[in-house]
Amino acid sequence: MQNVVNALRALEAVAARQPIGVGELSRALGLPKSTVQRSLRTLHDAGWIRRAGGEVTRWQVTSKVLQIARTTELGLRDAAMPVMEELRQRTGETIHLMVPEGDAVVLIERLETDKPLRIVLPLGIRLPLHASANGKAVLAHLDRPLGELPGYTATTITDPAALRAELEQVRARGYADNRGEWRSDIAAVAAAVLGPAGPVASLSISTPASRMPDDLRAEYGELVTRAAAALSEHSARR
Template sequence: MQNVLNALRVLEEVAIRQPIGVGELSRVLGMPKSTVQRALRTLHEAGWIRPAGGELTRWAVTTKALDVGRHASGDLGLRDAAVPVMEELRRRTEETIHLTVLEGDRMVLIERLETTKPVRTNMSLGHALPMHASANGKAVLASGAPGAVDALLAGDLPRFTDTTITDPDGLRTELDLVRARGYAVNRGEWRSDVGSVASAVLGADGEPVASLSVNVPMSRLTDETEATFAAAVTEAARTLSARLGHLP
């Protein structure tokens, strides 16, 4: 049983920190390197992870996790409703569009429409995003029950870049701003070269069920483009929320 639990813990960390190697996994999980290595071999043989960029020393998750998650949470219906909205959002912004859903304490990418621009962000389906360091996560946190924020702040807020918000009071202030303006912004808080603007998608009960985001290299996230992306993504989120039965 312990081997199974170890493998699942390793899989979760690979998902949020990918690409990642044995040494870093051992450090963040507090496990011996030999234990981590065994778990990685098991996950690789089972098809849950793959070598990142062909390097056997660093790992990333495969889309197998996405397939299982869709069957578990019924996200296929959400995806079908979202794709036309995402296509329109991509047309308006000419940038990469993501649809993410809440899975446990992180957001998971379930659909992506890419920009035609040669310089773009790159993230595989099934990838997990931290709640406090992603626009998608902050948008959902700000739109949900206060208890979700309290639960997140009961633990650590890992630092990923120099701009990651790791102070609980700082995150609460940020979420107040998200609520006030209706969208969240990630300015290189998870990956220093990637920015995004996101808005929560609400279900019929008014609770957040997903998040839509416009994702760009940081070089294309300026004050002007942020305002353009924010207007487009909030409108798209309202449209998708209405399709899911939410009445404003």
Template structure:
């Protein structure tokens, strides 16, 4: 069982950081190189990954992962409804737009539309974001059951950058602000060079089922642009929620 779990961890990390080599994987996952290498061989043999071009062996996903992911039926209706709204949001903001859903205690990226600007953020589909250090996560937490929020705040929250919120009282205050204004902001709290503005997609009972976000290099997230992105993403999320019924 441990070998299977380790192999899946390696697959997830390749998806998040591709192209990536065995040494970096071992450091990130805190696993012995020999264990990582066995997992890579298994995934390569099964057709999930392949070597990237170059003299040093680094690994990337194959299209098999995309084929399997496209059959994840639970999110297909959401994605189908979201895509035209995401396209309108991208056109309006001229920035990269993400659709994420809460899963396994994190926010998982299930769809993205990229900006045409040469300097942009990049994230692979299937990548998981921490609740407390992402705009997507904070947008969902702001409308989540108090029990779920209490569980998160009761555990240690990792610090990713100098701006990551790790104090429970500070995060609770932040979530109150998110509810009041209708959108959450990530000012380099997960990656110091990446900013985002997100709003929760609510179902008919007011429960968060997803979040839409505008994702930008931190230099383009300013005091002037933040309200513009916030209003745009809030309106888009409300439209998607209404469309889903």
């Protein structure tokens, strides 16, 4: 069983840091090189990873991983769309669906507001875990070191102790918020979609900063928390 766990951890690390060599992977996982090499051979033989180009052997994931990720993503999108549409109808604002990927969350679907003043984020954009509502919603349910916390605006939380305190609040109330921490003109509230092994996605209501006063922020937070809980129940049944 431990060999399987090591191989899965290695696959996750390769996907997050690719292309990556054995030494770097060993340090990232805290495992001996010999153990990492066995895991890489297993993953390579099964077709999950391949050697990247170059003189030094480095590894990257194959299309097999991407195909499975795409299938899972499409299933999540299908389940999320009616929930997202209900949120948009109730708030009149832009609704985002994001998935965790390494040290970021990635936008995979959005339903835009009809209001003329809007902020459009492109599909595929990556947002930092510590400086976005979607990211903090996910990060609150992950057991991992915080790492580096770069600043993006004057309100970005860059102090680990302050961020840990905020993540405790996220877990207590069910949703995270963003007060211009990634871009000063964006406000958002988000809640994690939880699967059996942890967060699989996050839902958010995103607005220009001027359109989310504190009373509306709390109301939207409750709405997005209920919506994410409904999607979590669907995920648990799959």
